[in-house]
Amino acid sequence: MEVINSVHNNEVKHVVALHNKKERVISKEFIAEGIRACFTLLKSEIKLKKFYCTSTFYQQHYQELESFSVTLVSNAVMNKISTSHTPSGIVGIFDMPDNSLADWTTSGLVLAQISDPGNAGTLIRTAAALKIPTVVCIESVDLWSPKVVQSSAGTIGMVNIKQCSWQDLLTHIPSSSLYALTVTNGQDPYNTTLTNSYIVVGSEAHGIPEEWLSSCQHKITLPMPGNTESLNAAVAGSIALYLSFYKNSF
Numbered sequence: 001m002e003v004i005n006s007v008h009n010n011e012v013k014h015v016v017a018l019h020n021k022k023e024r025v026i027s028k029e030f031i032a033e034g035i036r037a038c039f040t041l042l043k044s045e046i047k048l049k050k051f052y053c054t055s056t057f058y059q060q061h062y063q064e065l066e067s068f069s070v071t072l073v074s075n076a077v078m079n080k081i082s083t084s085h086t087p088s089g090i091v092g093i094f095d096m097p098d099n100s101l102a103d104w105t106t107s108g109l110v111l112a113q114i115s116d117p118g119n120a121g122t123l124i125r126t127a128a129a130l131k132i133p134t135v136v137c138i139e140s141v142d143l144w145s146p147k148v149v150q151s152s153a154g155t156i157g158m159v160n161i162k163q164c165s166w167q168d169l170l171t172h173i174p175s176s177s178l179y180a181l182t183v184t185n186g187q188d189p190y191n192t193t194l195t196n197s198y199i200v201v202g203s204e205a206h207g208i209p210e211e212w213l214s215s216c217q218h219k220i221t222l223p224m225p226g227n228t229e230s231l232n233a234a235v236a237g238s239i240a241l242y243l244s245f246y247k248n249s250f
Contacts, residue, residue, distance in 0.1 A: 004052075005074045012073075015052065015081040015093065021142045028096045030144040032154060033084055035061060038092040040154030047095040054078050057089030083146040094157075096144055102160035104172040107245060108134035110200040112166075112208050114233060117141050121151020122234035123201065123241075128155035130246045136198070137163045166212050173198055178216040180208050181240050183230050186221030189243040199244060201237035204230075220244065 004012060017023035018031050029049065032038050042048060051070045058065060058072060078087045109127045114120050120141050127135055137143050143161050180186070180200045200216055202208030208216075222231065222239055230236070 002071045003073070004071055004077055007077055007080045009077070011071070012077055012080060015091065018093070019083055019146065021145065024096065024142070024144050029093055030096055030149060031081075031083075031146055032092045032094060032149050033082060033090065033146065034088040034150065035064070035090060037150055037152075037154035038090060039064070041092065041094055041157045044154075044157030046097055046157040049093040049095060052078070052081060052091045052093075054087075054089045061090075084150075097157070097161070099160040099162055102134065102162070104134070105196060106133045107194065107196060108132060108136060108173075108198040109237070109241065110136045110138060110169065110178070110198050111140045111143075112138050112200050112212060113203045113206065114140040114201065115203060116233070117145055117147035118151045119204065119232070119234040119237075121148045121153075121156075123237045124148070124152040124159060125155045126234075126238040126241055128152070128158040130241055132159070132241060132245060134160045134162060134198075136169060137161065138166055138169060166209075166215070170215060175215050175217040179218045179220050179244070180213050180216035181236060182213070182219045182221050183207070184221055186219035188223060189220045189240050192218075192220055192244055194244045197244075199237070199240055201233060201240070204233040 024030050032041055051068055052073050053070055055072050081091050124135055149156055177197045178200055179197055
C-alpha cells in the first residue's frame with residue numbers, strides 16, 4: 001500500500017488544488033470527507049478514484065476499506081488535504097459526473113443565487129430523500145465544493161446536478177412548470193399538486209431576483225401562524241418540497 005508522508009508530494013498538491021473550483025472544473029474531480037459522505041457517494045453512480053486515510057482511521061475501518069484503492073497519509077498530510085478544522089481521517093477523490101444528458105422532464109429543485117454551502121447541501125439532501133431527481137444551480141455556490149458535498153452528506157451523488165443560466169433554464173422548463181417559493185402572496189403548497197414541476201428557492205438575504213420571479217407562472221408560500229418574518233432558506237425549501245411532492249405520492 002502506498003504511503004505519503006510529505007506535504008510537498010505532487011498528489012497532495014493536486015488534492016489541495018481541488019479545494020478550489022478552478023481545479024475541480026479542469027480535472028472534473030471533487031473531494032468528499034468523512035466516512036458517511038464517502039460511502040453514501042459509493043452507493044451512487046459516481047466513480048471513486050482513490051481514498052486517502054490516516055493509518056489510525058484505516059485500522060479502525062479496515063473491513064469497509066479493504067476492497068478500495070487507499071493511500072495512507074501522515075497526520076500532517078491529512079491536515080493539509082482536508083478542508084475541515086478537525087479532519088475525520090479520510091478524504092475521497094471522486095469523478096465529477098456528466099449530467100448534461102439527464103432528463104429535464106421530471107420534477108426538480110432550482111437553487112437561485114443560494115450562496116450558503118450549508119443551505120445548498122441541505123436542500124440537495126432533501127431532494128435526494130424525496131427522490132426528486134434534478135437540482136439546478138443558477139448563480140449559486142459551486143455545488144461540488146467540499147462544504148456543499150459535506151452538507152449534503154454525500155447525497156449529491158443521488159441527484160442530477162445541472163448548472164446553467166436562468167435563460168438556459170427557460171429553454172428546458174416552461175414557465176407553467178416553475179413554482180417560486182415566496183414569503184407572501186403564494187398558494188399553500190399543501191393544497192398544491194406538483195408533477196413534472198420545479199420549485200425555485202432563492203437566497204435567504206435577497207430572495208428570487210424580480211426578473212426571474214416574473215418568469216415563474218406560479219408562487220407558493222408557507223403559512224407561518226407564528227408571525228415570523230421568514231424561515232431559513234434550507235428549512236423553507238425542504239418543507240415546500242415535502243408538502244408539494246411527497247405528500248401527493250400516497
